[in-house]
Structure formats: structure tokens, C-alpha cells
Amino acid sequence: SMDVILSPFIDGISTRRSSAIAAMLHDVPVLTTFTRESDDLMLDHPLVHCTPVSAGAGAFGELAKTWGSGRLSAAAIPDFAASPFAWNSIASTISGKLGL
Numbered sequence: 001s002m003d004v005i006l007s008p009f010i011d012g013i014s015t016r017r018s019s020a021i022a023a024m025l026h027d028v029p030v031l032t033t034f035t036r037e038s039d040d041l042m043l044d045h046p047l048v049h050c051t052p053v054s055a056g057a058g059a060f061g062e063l064a065k066t067w068g069s070g071r072l073s074a075a076a077i078p079d080f081a082a083s084p085f086a087w088n089s090i091a092s093t094i095s096g097k098l099g100l
Helices: 018-023 053-068 087-098
Strands: 005-007 032-036 048-052
Touching: 005 018, 018 032, 032 053, 048 053
Parallel strands: 005 032, 032 048
Antiparallel strands: none
16 A cells, blocks of 8 residues: 655656556546646646646645645545546536537
8 A cells, every 4th residue: 555656757747657547446546747748637636736837846845845745735635536537527527528
């Protein structure tokens, strides 16, 4: 088990990042980086805390220190089953796009 996953991606967080999604599937918060190409869905998710890639390693280090000090709390994180990544949400989106 883990308390948090550190994922400072050089090109930012996105829904293509299976390591971040795997952590989120287990309700594990993700400390990561973002760019203008990062998915809004990931940036707005309560499990994701991030700094801009352009801010450099120092900013990511500060984010990690903030997490370590307890100022970013996992207590307010909703159950993953209620998130946009839950199967019922995915199925509803697909059904809507297919007109079902």
C-alpha cells in the first residue's frame, strides 16, 4: 500500500498515464506536473495535486513538502466509484455518444 504516488511527468498528466490512473483506482492521491496539453479532467480531479512542468523540480519538491506536512489532506477525497473514471460513468458517456 502507499499514501501517495509521485509522478512528475515531463509532458504533464493526462488520462493516458496508466500509472496515475492505477493509483487513482485505489483512491491514492497523485502528486504530478501539468502542461497546457494536460487533460482538464485530470487537473480537476480531487485525487490530483500538481505543479506546472515549467516551474521546474523545485516547485514539484515544494508540492511534495506540502503533502508531507499534512497541508494537502486525503480526507476530502471522494470514493473513486463516484468519479468520471467509474464504469457506470464511462458506460453512460459511451451510450450517450452512440445515441443509446
